[in-house]
Amino acid sequence: LSDCFTDSDWRPALKAVMDAEGDTDLALRAVNTLEKAAFGRTSLKLRIPARQQKPVQL
Known part of the structure; x- marks a missing residue:
């Protein structure tokens, strides 16, 4: 994510x-x-980079 990651944006999801953990009902809520x-x-925009081609083996 390099410079696009902002910890404070993701902190609520991580918390x-x-x-x-171990509580399915709480997880679903x-x-x-x-x-x-x-x-x-x-x-909100999701940016998913295109999959790069596998390099040709020499």
């Missing part, structure tokens, strides 16, 4: 995962909360 937050951000 939700860590807090829900956390995912639903994160999903609602993501859909509410109209400026």
Whole structure:
């Protein structure tokens, strides 16, 4: 992610995962909360780089 990663943006998601360890109901509630937050951000853009071709072996 290089310079595109902002720790504070991902901290709530990481905390939700860590807090829900072993608790399926809590994990599902956390995912639903994160999903609602993501859909509410109209400026959210996912950038997935194109898969690079495997170099030719010499």
